[in-house]
Structures are given as structure tokens and as C-alpha cells.
Amino acid sequence: MDKELERRGHKFWRYADDCNIYVGSRKEGERVMSGIIKFIESKLKLKVNRNKNGVRHCGEVKFLGYTILEDGRIRVSDKSVKRLKKKIIKITKRNRGHKLETIITDLNQMVQGWSVNYSLANAHLSTLRDIDGWTIRRLRSYRLKQCGRVFTIVKYLRTFEISERKCWSAACHGNLWHISIHSSISKAMGIKWFEELGLRSLQTTMKRCQNS
Numbered sequence: 001m002d003k004e005l006e007r008r009g010h011k012f013w014r015y016a017d018d019c020n021i022y023v024g025s026r027k028e029g030e031r032v033m034s035g036i037i038k039f040i041e042s043k044l045k046l047k048v049n050r051n052k053n054g055v056r057h058c059g060e061v062k063f064l065g066y067t068i069l070e071d072g073r074i075r076v077s078d079k080s081v082k083r084l085k086k087k088i089i090k091i092t093k094r095n096r097g098h099k100l101e102t103i104i105t106d107l108n109q110m111v112q113g114w115s116v117n118y119s120l121a122n123a124h125l126s127t128l129r130d131i132d133g134w135t136i137r138r139l140r141s142y143r144l145k146q147c148g149r150v151f152t153i154v155k156y157l158r159t160f161e162i163s164e165r166k167c168w169s170a171a172c173h174g175n176l177w178h179i180s181i182h183s184s185i186s187k188a189m190g191i192k193w194f195e196e197l198g199l200r201s202l203q204t205t206m207k208r209c210q211n212s
Helices: 002-007 026-042 078-091 100-117 126-147 150-158 164-171 183-188 191-196 202-211
Strands: 011-015 018-022 066-068 074-076
Touching: 002 011, 002 026, 018 026, 078 100, 078 126, 100 126, 100 202, 126 150, 126 183, 126 191, 126 202, 150 164, 150 183, 164 183
Parallel strands: none
Antiparallel strands: 011 018, 066 074
């Protein structure tokens, strides 16, 4: 089939029995799909499940965790991003009862594997930056949860040389998720602080995998 698609001059992406063929219009897509189905069933003697095939805009299609854009660039599909966030939520659940360093180690292992799997992506990478920020906020909430009471949170925040007034203001800001975005805490427990603890940025790790 690959040779036939190449002979016809099509641009395509295939993995096992899953294949995307890229053309310029819906009309052309319908013509190509009809011809390829005929080739598969007559020449290769295979049955095509027509319910699983169709002509769609490339931006609507998920393939191997990616979506190809009209300009040929590749982004991680929405479903893959959602699965990634679910993994992060599972690792950073506040009731896990592990040290923050252990949680960071688990995150790093997951981030490394995910970045290798999706290293072909070269579009919409700002999404990864947003996920990095969201992950750090979850880690702040996790660490503050370990403090327990408001007084203990204040005591912990004082170790960052934050004024007592600001510590109390932050600790009484609301629930842990609200506290985690307080300006004083965001500054003290920022990106640099987590990097010193060994946290790997998803965006940076992805770039390294792309360049390796």
C-alpha cells in the first residue's frame, strides 16, 4: 500500500493498519478514499471497515497522539494533553503522603518519557509552558498541605524570609489552591526554587528531546 500511495504521489502517514492521506480538498479526499479502498479490497484482498474511515479536516484528526495542522506543522493532540494532565494530577495528589522530592522524581520520570514520545511536535508549544505553571501551582499546594494548620503554614513561609504580615495574609487567603497563587508564595516558591529541587520543565525537556 505504501508503494501504491507513493506511486500516486500522495502525502501520507501510516502506522500498522492506521493511515492518514493528505490532500487539498474534501472533493479530492473523497475521490482518493474511494480509489484506495478499491485498491485495498481488490489488490490486497482485505476488507475495509467503512465506518472507521472518512474524509475530515486535518485539524479534526488525532493520529498517534498528534494532530497535523494545515501548514504541515505538528502539535500534540488535545486528547494527549488531557491524558498528560490526568497523569500530573495523579502524581501530585495531596494525600499521597510522600516527600515533595519524591513527587518531583515521579514527575521527572513521567515528563522525560512523555517528551520523548511527543518530540515530533513543533507547534502550539506554549501549551507546555502553561502546563509547567499549572504543575508548579499543584506542587505548591502539595507542600503547603503537608504543613497542616494555618499556624504551621505561616511558620513554614517564614523560612523564605517573608514578613510575618504577608505570611498570615497568604495563609488566610483561602483554600490551598487559592493560597498557592498568592504573590508572596508564588515569588518564594517560584520556578527557580523548584529547579533547585530538581524539577524538570516540560517545555525545556521537550526542546532537549527535539534537539537530540
